[in-house]
Amino acid sequence: MLSLICFQSLITLSQIWLLAVMSILWIIWKSRNDVKFNNFVISVQRAIGTVMAWIREGGLLIKAPMGNSILDVQILHSLHLKGIPRRSTKVIPVFWHPPIADWIKVNTDGLSKGNPSIAASGGGLRNYRGFVKGFFGLRLSIQTAFFVELKGVILEVSFAWEKGWHSL
Structure with a gap:
C-alpha cells in the first residue's frame, strides 16, 4: 500500500510508523512485566488507547513536512495529527494546441x-x-x-x- 506513495511523502509517515512500532513493543514489554512482577493485567482496549495517545503526543514532535497525498492526510487525520504541508512547486500553465485539420x-x-x-x-x-x-x-x-x-x-x-x- 505505501509503496505506491512517492518517497517524499514517506518521511512523515515512516516516522509515525516507527513511533507506533516502538510504542507497541514498549506496551507489550511493560504489560508483561506488570503481569509477572505486579500481578496486574492491562486490558487490550487500554493498551490500544495508551499506544494511540503516545502516537498522538509523539506525532506533535515530528517537524518533517508531509506528502500532499490524500492517503497522508487520511492517516494523519485518523491519528488526530496535523501535518505540515509541503510547499507547492511552481505551477507553469501548459496549453494544448490542436494540429491542423486531418492531422x-x-x-x-x-x-x-x-x-x-x-x-x-x-x-x-x-x-x-x-x-x-x-x-x-x-x-x-x-x-x-x-x-x-x-x-x-x-x-x-x-x-x-x-x-x-x-x-x-
Missing part, C-alpha cells in the same frame, strides 16, 4: 527512476478536434532515459501508421 498530434513521454533504471513510456494521439484516437502505457525493463523516450516515439508512430494515420 494527428502525437504526444509521448518516458520516465526512469535513474539512468539507467526501471523505466516506462506512454503517450497519446489526438485529432484536430481534440478527440483521443489512441493512447498507450508501457512498462520497460531497466533502460536509459534516451532509450525510453525514443521507444515511446517509435511505438506511437508505428501505431499511427498501422491505423492509416500518415499525417502526424
Whole structure:
C-alpha cells in the first residue's frame, strides 16, 4: 500500500510508523512485566488507547513536512495529527494546441527512476478536434532515459501508421 506513495511523502509517515512500532513493543514489554512482577493485567482496549495517545503526543514532535497525498492526510487525520504541508512547486500553465485539420498530434513521454533504471513510456494521439484516437502505457525493463523516450516515439508512430494515420 505505501509503496505506491512517492518517497517524499514517506518521511512523515515512516516516522509515525516507527513511533507506533516502538510504542507497541514498549506496551507489550511493560504489560508483561506488570503481569509477572505486579500481578496486574492491562486490558487490550487500554493498551490500544495508551499506544494511540503516545502516537498522538509523539506525532506533535515530528517537524518533517508531509506528502500532499490524500492517503497522508487520511492517516494523519485518523491519528488526530496535523501535518505540515509541503510547499507547492511552481505551477507553469501548459496549453494544448490542436494540429491542423486531418492531422494527428502525437504526444509521448518516458520516465526512469535513474539512468539507467526501471523505466516506462506512454503517450497519446489526438485529432484536430481534440478527440483521443489512441493512447498507450508501457512498462520497460531497466533502460536509459534516451532509450525510453525514443521507444515511446517509435511505438506511437508505428501505431499511427498501422491505423492509416500518415499525417502526424
